[in-house]
Amino acid sequence: MSTHFADRLTEAVLWKNTALCVGLDPRWDSLPRQIRERYTTDLIGAAAACEVFCLRVLELVAPFCGVVKPQSAFFEACGPTGFAAQQKVLARARELGLLTILDAKRGDIASTATAYADAAFGIWDADALTVNPYLGRDAVEPFLSVARKSDRGLFVLVRTSNPGAGLFQDVKSGERTLYEIVGDAVANWSGENPGKCGYGDVGAVVGATHPKELQSLRQRLPGVWFLVPGYGAQGGSAADVRAAFRADGLGAIVNSSRGITFPFQPDDDDWESKIIAAAKKSAAELAIK
Amino acid sequence: MSTHFADRLTEAVLWKNTALCVGLDPRWDSLPRQIRERYTTDLIGAAAACEVFCLRVLELVAPFCGVVKPQSAFFEACGPTGFAAQQKVLARARELGLLTILDAKRGDIASTATAYADAAFGIWDADALTVNPYLGRDAVEPFLSVARKSDRGLFVLVRTSNPGAGLFQDVKSGERTLYEIVGDAVANWSGENPGKCGYGDVGAVVGATHPKELQSLRQRLPGVWFLVPGYGAQGGSAADVRAAFRADGLGAIVNSSRGITFPFQPDDDDWESKIIAAAKKSAAELAIK
Numbered sequence: 001m002s003t004h005f006a007d008r009l010t011e012a013v014l015w016k017n018t019a020l021c022v023g024l025d026p027r028w029d030s031l032p033r034q035i036r037e038r039y040t041t042d043l044i045g046a047a048a049a050c051e052v053f054c055l056r057v058l059e060l061v062a063p064f065c066g067v068v069k070p071q072s073a074f075f076e077a078c079g080p081t082g083f084a085a086q087q088k089v090l091a092r093a094r095e096l097g098l099l100t101i102l103d104a105k106r107g108d109i110a111s112t113a114t115a116y117a118d119a120a121f122g123i124w125d126a127d128a129l130t131v132n133p134y135l136g137r138d139a140v141e142p143f144l145s146v147a148r149k150s151d152r153g154l155f156v157l158v159r160t161s162n163p164g165a166g167l168f169q170d171v172k173s174g175e176r177t178l179y180e181i182v183g184d185a186v187a188n189w190s191g192e193n194p195g196k197c198g199y200g201d202v203g204a205v206v207g208a209t210h211p212k213e214l215q216s217l218r219q220r221l222p223g224v225w226f227l228v229p230g231y232g233a234q235g236g237s238a239a240d241v242r243a244a245f246r247a248d249g250l251g252a253i254v255n256s257s258r259g260i261t262f263p264f265q266p267d268d269d270d271w272e273s274k275i276i277a278a279a280k281k282s283a284a285e286l287a288i289k
Numbered sequence: 290m291s292t293h294f295a296d297r298l299t300e301a302v303l304w305k306n307t308a309l310c311v312g313l314d315p316r317w318d319s320l321p322r323q324i325r326e327r328y329t330t331d332l333i334g335a336a337a338a339c340e341v342f343c344l345r346v347l348e349l350v351a352p353f354c355g356v357v358k359p360q361s362a363f364f365e366a367c368g369p370t371g372f373a374a375q376q377k378v379l380a381r382a383r384e385l386g387l388l389t390i391l392d393a394k395r396g397d398i399a400s401t402a403t404a405y406a407d408a409a410f411g412i413w414d415a416d417a418l419t420v421n422p423y424l425g426r427d428a429v430e431p432f433l434s435v436a437r438k439s440d441r442g443l444f445v446l447v448r449t450s451n452p453g454a455g456l457f458q459d460v461k462s463g464e465r466t467l468y469e470i471v472g473d474a475v476a477n478w479s480g481e482n483p484g485k486c487g488y489g490d491v492g493a494v495v496g497a498t499h500p501k502e503l504q505s506l507r508q509r510l511p512g513v514w515f516l517v518p519g520y521g522a523q524g525g526s527a528a529d530v531r532a533a534f535r536a537d538g539l540g541a542i543v544n545s546s547r548g549i550t551f552p553f554q555p556d557d558d559d560w561e562s563k564i565i566a567a568a569k570k571s572a573a574e575l576a577i578k
Contacts, residue, residue: 025401043412073397073404079412080376083369107394107421108362109451112314115362123332123368132396134423134446137453157423162398164426167474171467173460178467181460 004195005128005153009225010250012066012099018283019245021067021101021227023257024057024089026050026074030262032271047078051085055092057261060275062096064283067253069227072104090124099127101155101227107132109139117146128153130205130227133182144189144202153201153225158183159217161207161230179213180220187221199225199251206244208236208254215243218251226252231282232259238285249288256282293484294417294442298514299539301355301388307572308534310356310390310516312546313346313378315339315363319551321560336367340374344381346550349564351385353572356542358516359415361393379413388416390444390516396421396428406435417442419494419516422471433478433491442490442514447472448506450496450519468502469509476510488514488540495533497525497543504532507540515541520571521548527574538577545571 003011013019028036028046031053038052039045058068070093075086086102093100102124106116120129120143131143131154143154159169159179169179176184183204190200206217208230218226226244230236231254244252263278264271292300302308317325317335320342327341328334347357359382364375375391382389391413395405409418409432420432420443432443448458448468458468465473472493479489495506497519507515515533519525520543533541552567553560 027400027404071401073395073401073408076372076408077404077412079408080369080372083365083372087369105396105421105424106362107396107423109449109453111316112360112362115316115366119362119365119368123366132394132421132423133457134396134421135449135451135454136456136458138451139453141453160398160424162424162427164398164428164430165424167425168422168467168471169425171460171462171470173462178457178460182457185456 003151005151005201006195006199006225007197008127009067009099009153009253010197010199013250013253013288016064016066016283017288018065019252019254019286019288020065020283021069021253021255022061022065022260022279023103023255024054024068024070024261025257026054031266032264032268033266034269036266043079044081047081047085050074050078050082051088054089056272057275058089058092058096058098060272061260061279062098064279065098067099067101068093069101069103069255071257072102087124090126094125101128101130102126103130105130105132105157107135107139109135110142113139113142114146117143121146121150121152126152128155130155130157132157133185140189147201148193153203155203155205155227156182156186158186158204159206159210159213161209161234161236165207183217183221187224190224194223199223203227205229208241209234211240211243214241218243218246222246228252228254232256254286292440294440294490295484295488295514296486297416298356298388298442299486299488302539302542302577305353305355305572306577307354308541308543308575308577309354309572310358310542310544311350311354311549311568312392312544313343313357313359313550314546315343320555321553321557322555323558325555332368333370336370336374339363339367339371340377343378345561346564347378347381347385347387349561350549350568351387353568354387356388356390357382358390358392358544360546361391376413379415383414390417390419391415392419394419394421394446396424398424398427399431402428402431403435406432410435410439410441415441417444417492419444419446421446422474429478436490437482442492444492444494444516445471445475447475447493448495448499448502450498450523450525454496472506472510476513479513483512488512492516494518497530498523500529500532503530507532507535511535517541517543521545543575
């Protein structure tokens with residue numbers, strides 16, 4: 001690739017005129033019966049069923065979003081073959097012109113971090129990877145070093161959307177909470193390498209379930225793209241996420257996983273049309289213009 | 290399994306009379322030429338070479354340690370086949386009676402965390418998994434819930450051994466640093482389910498490169514097993530790690546990866562005897578009695 005990650009992300013969002021990012025969390029138990037009944041219930045069968053489902057979801061949602069976020073845990077839960085499925089899903093997303101964020105929340109140091117980054121941007125060929133900052137500076141920089149070789153990006157966990165997130169993220173030191181301290185570090189990393197759009201190549205994960213914190217972080221980190229989980233099935237509304245955007249309507253992509261990909265019961269025969277309807281509705285709610 | 294994780298860990302350490310844990314970080318570039326020349330240089334070949342090397346290392350070090358710690362990143366860097374290799378390495382360690390800690394530093398919430406835990410304790414069949422606490426309470430509890438179903442354990446990152454670890458871990462709130470706050474949470478989780486040995490099933494990762502912090506955390510968390518990285522190639526000495534042990538000589542396992550598994554140059558023909566010598570030396574330095 002030869003275009004800066006943040007510029008590609010901006011293009012992806014403007015192209016489909018929506019901040020919607022569709023999360024791919026394939027769970028065997030939730031898959032359509034029409035798909036499950038074609039496979040064995042062992043890991044190989046589960047991996048194949050998850051792959052077929054995700055490939056179909058990509059085709060169904062591609063008209064309504066520019067970005068997709070496969071969740072690595074659900075592919076890992078299908079064993080080695082699950083990772084082969086993950087690879088095919090990311091490749092197919094790329095073929096469809098979708099920007100991909102591999103949600104693996106990796107975090108390690110030195111050559112170990114480099115190995116994870118080589119896997120994320122080489123083997124899995126993702127456009128961006130989610131990264132956990134707990135290990136500090138040298139846990140982020142090796143990922144960034146690999147990412148910048150081929151114009152990829154990172155999204156660092158800052159303030160997550162889960163109920164127990166505050167246990168450590170809200171710890172206050174002087175005037176700043178831990179998530180603000182992490183956010184400021186993200187702004188520094190991001191500012192090292194801005195794209196033409198003005199945003200950097202290190203984004204922040206900020207949950208939709210904390211609208212006030214979303215608003216204050218938006219003001220604090222003007223040059224940082226946000227990845228906002230927690231919209232839809234996790235409880236965040238389109239109004240809740242409004243604070244994540246800059247005045248130009250850019251600056252945030254809003255993820256919905258279950259709300260888009262599982263708006264049906266496994267026995268429903270019309271699961272495809274339900275996915276299309278859910279994607280269309282969310283894309284409109286999150287329209288840029 | 291029907292024996293509490295902490296009791297199995299205690300047995301493993303007493304059985305070999307050493308706190309040594311051997312880390313398996315298979316890097317293609319560091320593998321013996323004798324092994325590399327038998328394989329292609331693509332991912333499939335790299336995975337096979339890493340597998341063969343690790344299986345041989347397990348046999349070489351088994352007399353000198355009760356615990357091994359495969360690093361998932363290096364298997365992931367070989368693609369889907371690398372994960373098949375990871376699975377075989379963990380299975381072989383188990384056959385040899387070694388307790389296994391899968392070092393994957395996973396961190397996520399709810400059903401995603403459960404998927405990672407199902408993979409760690411089901412597919413990869415590890416005795417314990419390293420976990421990143423940044424996401425808070427609900428990032429640890431799903432892992433713990435799965436672990437307890439089959440007497441597995443967790444090691445939560447508390448104070449890591451890397452130079453940049455302090456950026457967030459040393460943030461101070463009132464009287465406590467973030468790593469102390471995380472440590473106290475680990476003590477609470479661990480105290481929920483103590484084994485006969487008095488230790489719980491949630492351990493703490495505390496680096497050898499900070500001997501003072503190691504000492505104060507040892508006093509602070511008396512019922513918590515420590516996994517101590519940073520010994521050997523990372524600079525921590527046997528004297529540095531002494532503070533990690535309780536008076537009975539238990540309470541800590543000390544990891545060495547490169548220092549044990551790569552004490553040779555790739556062209557050396559006597560790499561096996563060098564691994565044996567390194568393991569024997571470190572095991573003696575870290576003897577319990």
